[in-house]
Amino acid sequence: MEVSQHVRAILSFVEAADAGSFSAAARKLGISAAAVSKNVAGLELVLGVRLMNRTTRKINLTEEGTAFLSQARIALGALESAVDSLVARKVEISGHVKISTSVAFGREYLLPVLPGLLERYPGLTVDVDFDDRMTDLIRDGYDIAIRGGRIVDSSLITRPVCRLKTVLAASPDYLASHGVPQIPEDLTQHRLIARRFLGGRINAWGFKRDDGSLTTMDPEPAVLTLSAPEALVQAAVAGLGIAQIGIHHALQYLESGQLKAVLFGQYDPGSYEMVIQYPHRTLIAPRVKVTVDYLLAAFEQEKSLHFPEEKLAAYQFRQEDS
Template structure:
């Protein structure tokens, strides 16, 4: 018995849900997949799957084995891919999805330096603040900002993303500087429409008030617009420092209620899978890791 192939057959059956779909994925027959599973169970001395006419169910032993087997196979694939990369130059078109404001402000130097290091790689950068479907829309990598939930995608954290509450000195002089969260209910709020409402619940509670249709709000799906409105004295804004940092450093905006700063989010590189990862993707992930500094350069305004 080829234990690696048997292990791969087992993991694929669990992921696909049926022997038939697993066989299609492995380009083999359902009978051979079933044989691999039986041999694996005999070798281990435990039942891994309970089979019915319609579904398969993991046993307790199967569930434990599945988690470890997934990691073993991933490590094997990573090792083989890395060895292959030593012989393969990164090349081809790299399709990247990135948030609009972050990309406009921070992606050009990164991509320029990356292409100097990997001249055979072309770049197709698409800007969009919505969460794209990487597989369906044909992206190699998506940069995402937030607190990522569990999914089948692989995510590598690249940098912390800090949210600050700020307003222009002129606005604060005219309307007063909030000293407590409850003071925010008397102020105009410049709200980013994609903002996660659990990011800083105390701040959002007072900024939005009890009325979700608060007439004191200005709402936009672009953070740069809101920052420019805040600089012009339109109200108080909660935005990441990779957008607001320059204005804060230049004195155009002032941070308020720093003790109420929400928990940091993260900037992530998200991609579909570890297995058979193309050299162009691996090279980009390795290159961007640490590129922005620790802390990231946009936070160096205090």
């Protein structure tokens, strides 16, 4: 008899002993009287002793049955305590959460909200890996991944954080010295800062045609090629050239006047997204669920992650900026 059958049999025995009949125990357990009788008979067979004497109207415990009943109550009580303990733990929310995120997003957006998460759920501990490579959540043992790009992994639950739009920007000093591009073709006369992904691909720049179609150009030859998105911002602020930068990275520098948007209205900001992903499970662990919900709510309050593209028009270069 398997463990699960043992439990059903013991429960049937205890309920029958308490109720005084198989039919009364069956009503309480929501099964048939025949099933209760079969469970008790199977238990007796495994134990090798008779636990009950049956008549047509009632049942009486044998001496062995009386002794076993007290032990059975202890066993069932232990099971109930285990269930209660797990339920209490779910309410208290405790455990370890392992997160994978990119270096830039993790430092700028995840780290600042972790104190609030840990204050709300003091029983949590968090382990964060800062890695720009795509990770395999299941294989590498992560509970959560925060990813940016074109998300295609349908084997995971995906919760959107924001759209990741970009802007072409340069410092006022650079634009005053080298001029402001008026059309995409003018970029061939400028110093361009390119981004190279870890796989070696150079990120192309997209532009909108008058007929509504899109075209792309590779920012080559580039005066500088970088892999870290935050380094693109620093290079552009330093006046090294024009760079394609995530709006969420560039916003504080646009607002301070250290960067200016170029080719606004002609440049295509892209269609990337930032998401939170976790393995597809029927029952998500409470420690993971509260972490995901907290992070989504915190990121929703971050202005730079949801800045409207059309408002970039206010940050274009004007001659008085030079």
